Amino acid sequence: MSVRFYNCRILTMSDDTIIEGELWTDNDRISYIGPAKSVSDKRFDREIDCKGNLLMPGLKNAHTHSAMTFSRSLADEYCLNDWLHKAIFPREANLTPEHVYWFAKLAYADYLAGGITACFDMYFHKYENAKAAVETGFRHVFCGAANDYGGFDMLEQNYIDLNDYDPLVSFKLGFHAEYTTCEDNLKVMSDLAHKYSAPVYTHISETSEEVDGCKERYGVTPAVLFDKLGIFDFGGGGFHCVWFTDEDRDIFKNRDLWSVFNACSNLKLASGITPVYKFIEKNMNIAIGTDGAGSNNALSMFREMYLDTVLSNVETHNTAAVDPFTILKAGTSGGALCMGLNDCDVLSEGKKADIIMIDMNKPSMQPENNIVRNIVYSADNDCVKMTMIDGKILYEDGVYTTLDICEIIRECNKFKKDLV
Template sequence: MTPGVREEKHISFVNDAEIHIHGNRIVYAGKKECAPAFEADQVINGGGALAMPGLCNMHTHTPMTLLRNVGSDLDLNNWLHQAIFPLEACLTDEAVRAGTDLGIMEMLSFGTTSFCDMYMHMDAVAEGVLHSGMRALLGHGIVDFDGSCADLEPGIAFAKKWHKAANDRIRVSLAPHSEGATTPEVLQKVEQWAGKLKIAIHTHVSETQFDVNGCIKRHGMTPPQYLDSLGLLSHPIVAAHCVWFTDKDIALFAKRGCTIVHNPISNLKLASGIAPVHKMLQAGCKVAIGTDGVASNNNLNLWEEMKLMPLLQKGTMLDPKVVSPAQCLAAATTVGAEAMGYVDLGLLKEGYLADLILLDLNQPSVVPVNDMENNLIYATLGSHVKLTMVDGKVLYQNGQFTTLDGKAVLARGARAAQELAEKAIAKAAENV
């Protein structure tokens, strides 16, 4: 078994290693020959696998697994209004739970151990996280077109109810959808409550040119500058997309210490653009990575995002040296862990939370294993994950789930998606 341990700006790999876990924490990670005596209730033989920190999917909408393949070949604005909103209007707690379980099952099978989500019916999402054993940063989506701030109270109530639940596996955010979907009044209240509750803010920022141009027209400044003017950037912020950032926006985010979440596949699929990630990293911005929702991806496989992250920058910058494998691995592990508020997550290190995965290296696309960092970013597939552990508990191993009934989850997900489509069709017919 070989643990990969990130230290500052490089990654170290230790051959013939051992990891000791007590409760939900790592108590030793290093050379087998140096390991202290340890009585284990369970011994897992890695069989030459690579042990590495679990992946953090820092922007998704997990229940949207039910909307997989919906609204293809549309830009964001038309995708939302023509395809997504009519279906979301028919969602129920039961459907959201079915979609959440399906999404969690998919993420666990790909080695994702934690995720950041904003959506609706979030109690159902939190219940899914609670019972599956997953780790998550969750926020009730806040939309406010009319100034009523109707979504704010449910968002605050959700945050108070679930923060640090499930042995601190669940953390919370306030989640205003975006500048364009909220009023100044609700954003000001979000800023105040984020300070009172000492929690993060999760929002979409500068996803499209349409978003940026609209914000400039309404407020005379770009979305990052506008959010900063209201004080939101003074709090921990998880900003999804950030595709159309100016140099000024990048400098502002670097100065404020905000976390940018790069969602390359979603941004390409919706023709939103390509985020200037190389510039962001050069400026010292924190860049994490996410899949966005399944409906704009169409899966939750972070390995695909990790491969695309450097390739897009190399291609657009015409420079093969920009964005290293180590930066991509950090985006999928330590940067995400920090953005979730954990100072003891994202490394295989003594005292850290035991969220880790095992990768089967004996695969045709990986052999020869002669450059591990490049192997991980450019050659590893989600299907190479053989074990996923969260909080010291094995949740997935060799195709089997320990907390989820795989067949039942698949059946419920398919049924919920079909029922959702039927409801939306019936509702549309009523309005004709």
């Protein structure tokens, strides 16, 4: 498959300039970005007149639990601890691989509609989920979710299998969190990181109660604990990072670890507001995720990016506390690098063709005082005209090319009764 996009504007995300011209794809890669060019000697499978619409790298959802779409609007009245133990864990005990297959597909439909071209997903029934990803054509990076209730027995096998499953699928070592993982298991985690010289990812400092509990058990914060145990010796990162201390930030900065923000989920579960500006002041590696649909409840990177930009303003009493382009970088190239997708970070020749088209005829994208700011401050899923992953157009003008949305909705509502 080769596509020629012409009459387009292109935000490569290498910097914040917007160039006018063409972008060509050849199979899974970008083959040309530059001024309009004669194509008499070249054939494309498809030529798309973009009519001035904007191409940019797909958004990267750097922390999610895709198949948790089952729990959207199901138990909105609980804080994190009760939400997990009273609402989520009992239902997850009944989740079958088939459930995960369909609810992951529902999440992919949501991602594609919202311009998301890759997700960093922590959940279970991973093989059935991988099947759903490949059928959809979605770029899915699994994160280990091991904890004391299970997963450590399978972690190494998952790592081997799912890194050799399909070019669209990969697997990163990870565990659920300190408060669900005893010290012995944390040491297993560290040993595995060392065995494979691999980065490790986990939920970290999501609530103040989590940090207090860790301090009671170990006398230190989770970041300090994991660092001491050698878990981060080969990189990785943490999800949420709401209650990081300056020392935690220093550890993450010094080790080039990724801090992944989840603003909506943290608000909804009453966990707290991440001081995003403190991470940016230290020039840390940052990325953005939606968390699962049970605690967000959308899967919109636009809403996340907006909140990551404005939520620091009140605390700092500074409307320039967080620069919107820095947040757009976190939501695109940052997320890609966080999850090891080094060829999906920006648009340039030779990089993967994971591209979205923003509809500049949407009123929320106008006037064009500053297109980058329009994206961060006022765009939503309605502005996504097309989503391409690995050189294939999977969503265009509201239509999915690989997903049957009616079938997915029917199956998800059928299964829903097993889980309520």
